[in-house]
Amino acid sequence: MKNSKITTGILSIAIATFTISCKDAKQDLNKDQENHSEMNHERTNEHQDADKKEMAMYTNQSGDAEIVLKDYFNLKDALVGDNNEKAKELGVTLAESFKNLDVSKYTDAQQTELKEIIEDAVEHAEHISDSDIKHQREHFKTLSKDVTDLVTITGTTNILYEQFCPMYDGGSTWLSMNKEVRNPYYGSSMLKCGKIQREIN
Template sequence: MKKSNSMLVLILSVSLSLSLIACGNSNQNNQEESAKQHDHSAMSHEADHSMPTGSEMSMDENKSITDLIDDYLALKTALVQDDSKAAANAGQKLAEATSGLDISTFDAPKQAVIKEILEVLKEHGEHIAKSEIAHQREHFEGMTKDFMDLLTQVGTDRTLYKQYCPMYNKGNGGSWLSASQEIKNPLFGSKMLTCGSVKETISMK
C-alpha cells in the first residue's frame, strides 16, 4: 500500500512538473510575442515620426509665394501688352495676395522684415489698381526691388531673370523680373519692346 502511495505521489509530482514547465514555456512564448508586438509597435511609432512632414509645409509655403509671383508676372505681361485694365486687375490681385503669404515658420526678426516688404508691395499693387498706365509702370518698376527683397527672404518657386533697360526714366534705367530670358519690356511696352538685357538669374535654393 505504501508502495502504491509512493508511486502515486511520484506520478503526481512528474505531472505537476510537466504542467509547470509547459506553463512556463507558454508564459515565455506569450512574453516573447508580446515583446515582439511591442517592438513592432514602437518601430511603427518611430516610423510615423520619421516621415517627412515638412514636405507639406514646403508645398504650402511655395503655394503662397507662387500666387505673388504669378500676380507679379501677370502684371508684367499686361504692361508689355499696353493693357492698363489687365494691369489694374493684376495689381489688385497682387495687393490681396500679400496677406496670404504664410510667414509663421520664420523667426520674429525675419517676420518683421517680410511684413514691412509686403506692406510696401500691397501699396504698390493698390496704386496700380487705380492708375493710368504711365503711373502703373512707375509703381511696377518701383515694386521690383521690393519684390526681389521678398524673394531673398522667402525664396522662389521658379527661376526668374532680373532684366534692365537703361533707357527708362530719362536714361536713369529701370528693372523688372521675368520668367523668360527673352526681353519683353513692360516699362515701355510696344514703344520699345526689346530694350533691355538680363542682369541677374534668381534660382531656387
C-alpha cells in the same frame, strides 16, 4: 409576270444590300464615336494633368510666395501688352496675394523684413489698380524691387531672370521667368529694350 418576279428579286437584293451597308456604317460610326470619345477623354486627362501641375506649382494654402510671383508676372505681362485695364485688375489681385502671404514660417528678423516688404508692395499694387498706364509703370518699378527682396528671403522653385532697362527712369529692373526681354516699362514702343542682369534660383 416574269418581269414582276425579276423586279421583286432585284428589289429584295437591293434592300438586303442597303440594310447590310447601313449596319456596317452604323458599326463604323459607333467605332468612330468610341475612338473619338477615348481621344477626347485622353485630351481631357492631359489638360487636367497640366492644370493640376500648374495648381500644384501655385498652391496657396499657406500664403505661398509662388502665388505672389505668379500674380506679379501676370501684371508684368499686362504692362508689356500696354493693357491698362488688365493691369488695374491684376493690381487688385496682387495686393490680395501679398496680404495673404503667410510669414509665420520665417525667422523673427525675416518676418519683420517681410512685413515691411508686404506693406510697401500692397500700397504700390493698390495704386496700380486705379492709375493710368504711365503711373502704373512708375509703381511697378518699386513693386519689382519689393518682389525681388521678397524672393531673396522666401526663395523660389523657378529660375528667374532679373532684367534691366537703362532707359527708364535712370535705369529700372524687373523679374521674368523667360530669358527673352519683354519690357514692361515701355511695352510696344520699346519692347526689347533691356538685358538680363542676373539669374536668380
